[in-house]
Amino acid sequence: MPLPPRGTGRIVHGRSNLYGYGVGILMIEGYFPRLPGAIGNATTFPFPVLHRIVKGATSAVTVRELSALPPDSDEYRAAVAPWIAGAQALEEDGVKAITTSCGFSAIFQRELAAAVNIPVFASSLLLAPLISRMLKPGRLVGVISADGGSLGPRHLIGAGVDPASIAVVGLEGCPHFEETTYADHHDLNIDLLEAEVVSVATRMVDDDPRIGAVLLECSLLPPFAAAVQAAVRLPVFDFTHLVNMVQGAVVRQPFNGFL
Structure with missing residues (x-):
């Protein structure tokens, strides 16, 4: 088979070190077990997901402390900042949508969505x-x-x-x-x-x-x-229903069947 002329044929363009991830997951920092079915266990999903730990964002901080902080306070902004940085890093890594591992992340859904250019669904x-x-x-x-x-x-x-x-x-x-x-x-x-x-x-x-x-x-x-x-x-x-739904939207697969 003759070689195609340079500049023609199927060409892909790189933009990341990582490929093949539809959903990126921002993880609270905790070292307790995540069973299959939990969002922090990669085997929960029939497709690859990219996890990223938000350092310092423990369960106690995310669930019990963050909501007690005034939304316009420096303390609240400081607590949300690493989540925003994590979302931006996942976007740079090439994911097509971002979620988290905690339903209480709904409190900063709007901040995360505003910080990136891909869909964010922070909470179940x-x-x-x-x-x-x-x-x-x-x-x-x-x-x-x-x-x-x-x-x-x-x-x-x-x-x-x-x-x-x-x-x-x-x-x-x-x-x-x-x-x-x-x-x-x-x-x-x-x-x-x-x-x-x-x-x-x-x-x-x-x-x-x-x-x-x-x-x-x-x-x-x-x-x-x-x-x-x-x-x-x-x-x-x-939460798994939401992740599966968004994965299906950002990584569409052709239908297979017959008439």
Whole structure:
């Protein structure tokens, strides 16, 4: 076969050291295990994802401390700055969309989206308006949060969530979840943590019959989604649905079939 003339044929242009990543994930800093299904475990997804740790952004800081800072304060801006820098670095690495490993990142959804030129979906809470529209009027989205007491109006505004459309319960008071997530214990008892999550979900649905679907806000909870659904018999949504949806949008595949 003769060589094509120089400057013709199929040509690709480089712009990064890394290739083949659709979604980049900004990770809170924590060294507890991430089970398959958790967003911090790369085997959760059937496609490559690019993780980047945000140094200093622990679970306690992101979930419990950040929302207590005034949004116009120097302390808040300093806390959000490494997230913004991480998002910009992921964009430079060539990802096509960016998410995080914490639903509480909804509080700075707008800051992250403004800092880059690719889509940002910082929080699983972005699913809540969609789920709400699926339900019969008067039904609620039951949100299981890492900390219900810390999930406030600024998070909901960041995700575009109508507070009247959701019912929130938190995992505060669940000893194993607390010691794993906030104390960063490196040993995780899968059965114990699953029992805590299922217990919270069951109590939430029993207490409020208006709940028509469940949203697992925390990215550590998807490994227990099947057990939650078996217990409450409702649709159960989580962070992995959002990542898979965005991956499908930014890395479209041709349909295969026949007429």
